[in-house]
Amino acid sequence: MRKVLLTLAVLAGLGLAGAAAVVGFGLYNVSAQVGHLPGVSWVLHTTFRNSVRLRAPAPDEVPPLDDPDLIALGAGHYATACVDCHGALGQPRSATVRAMVPVPPPIDEAVAHWRPNELHWIVENGVKMSGMPAWPVQDRGDEVWAVVAYLVSVQEGASPEIPSPDLAGLDYCQSCHGRIGGPVPRLDILSEAYIGTQLDAYLTGLRPSGIMAQAASRVPQARFDELARAFVTQSGPAGAGAGPDLGDIASTEERETGAELARLGTRDVPACLACHGGEPAREAAKGPRLFGQSRAYLAAQLELWRDGVYSHDDLMAAAARDLSDADIAAVSAFFAAADP
Ligand code: HEC
Ligand code: HEC
Ligand code: HEC
Structure with missing residues (x-):
């Protein structure tokens, strides 16, 4: 019995020394051009799959996901937060993204094989060591459902077109605020000062929203005042949201x-x-x-x-x-x- 324990201890020591050498002397090749050693991709992906299954919210926590406003909001967020990596349906992605290890699956493959509750966990938490980012703020699982609603519409082959607004103009803000009701607030009824303060609060995370943190980070902060003024001075349908439902x-x-x-x-x-x-x-x-x-x-x-x-x-x-x-x-x- 003592012999067995001694052998195990020596083996463990050798294992640790080996691991220390790999880390300390840089023996492991981190080059993404070389890709993973055989079997490593399988191990990582299987770990990912089982980890998601274990942690995803219960299926009965999934809210109704067929509201067109919710789907449109998800598509609007996808348009700047996800499209570079996962692409739009049928659109090519950049050569640089396709050189990532692991390579982000194109949108139709990314949503296949996952249930809505699992998609929610992935989009909220991201995937460590893969390039798949987490939701930009904590405790906003509520707004992640909009993105899941969009992903489910892709699964069902009924997804709306992803907007591609000009980020330099008011157009970008209006692609959500001028077009979508329900979960998207109207801005035309607010004051200029309030809109400006909220944009700062979204950008710094003081008011946590992953959707608006993303939107506020896509325009220069120096333009916040100008954008706020534009919403207030606009009248008619261009300045209005979809109005009270x-x-x-x-x-x-x-x-x-x-x-x-x-x-x-x-x-x-x-x-x-x-x-x-x-x-x-x-x-x-x-x-x-x-x-x-x-x-x-x-x-x-x-x-x-x-x-x-x-x-x-x-x-x-x-x-x-x-x-x-x-x-x-x-x-x-x-x-x-x-x-x-
Ligand atoms: C910087 C690139 C990048 C961005 C941005 C990104 N992802 Fe990913 N995503 C990845 C990578 C890489 C994987 C593969 C992870 C793996 O297989 O280990 C992935 C995996 C996924 C998966 C699981 C697919 C599967 O079975 O492997 C879903 C669903 C997904 N992403 C949705 C999204 C959504 C929605 C967004 C936007 C909110 C987004 N991703 C933003 C890189 C990205
Ligand atoms: C992808 C859709 C989308 C885009 C694009 C977008 N917004 Fe928003 N906006 C939202 C949502 C959803 C909320 C509610 C967020 C929350 O939960 O606080 C919001 C909230 C706001 C609020 C707070 C309103 C209130 O009543 O407190 C302001 C101000 C705002 N957005 C301004 C802008 C501006 C300016 C732009 C353009 C730079 C913009 N938004 C782009 C979806 C969007
Ligand atoms: C003492 C003043 C005060 C009272 C009373 C008050 N609020 Fe507020 N409320 C505010 C302020 C200030 C804000 C804006 C905070 C910020 O985001 O900077 C706000 C924000 C809100 C918002 C978010 C609006 C948006 O456009 O995003 C809602 C909704 C709201 N209040 C509803 C209510 C309701 C319903 C009540 C009564 C039960 C109430 N408030 C009572 C001061 C008040």
């Missing part, structure tokens, strides 16, 4: 409950209108205008405030802390129903 508005009763909360508040929740403006047409006093945003957007933002994902404004964080799910549904319905 009236089809999604709740019952009159729910809206009235929301109106009461917004006007009067409760023991635990302050009146929203104290800060967010009383008359639809009046500029909000301390917070941004909410009348006219979509119900989906308002509800999603309120959950982020309530759950502590957002903490960049103490007053708003305190206002949302005690909201119930029913409060959020009702107050979002109230603000969404009134067109500014």
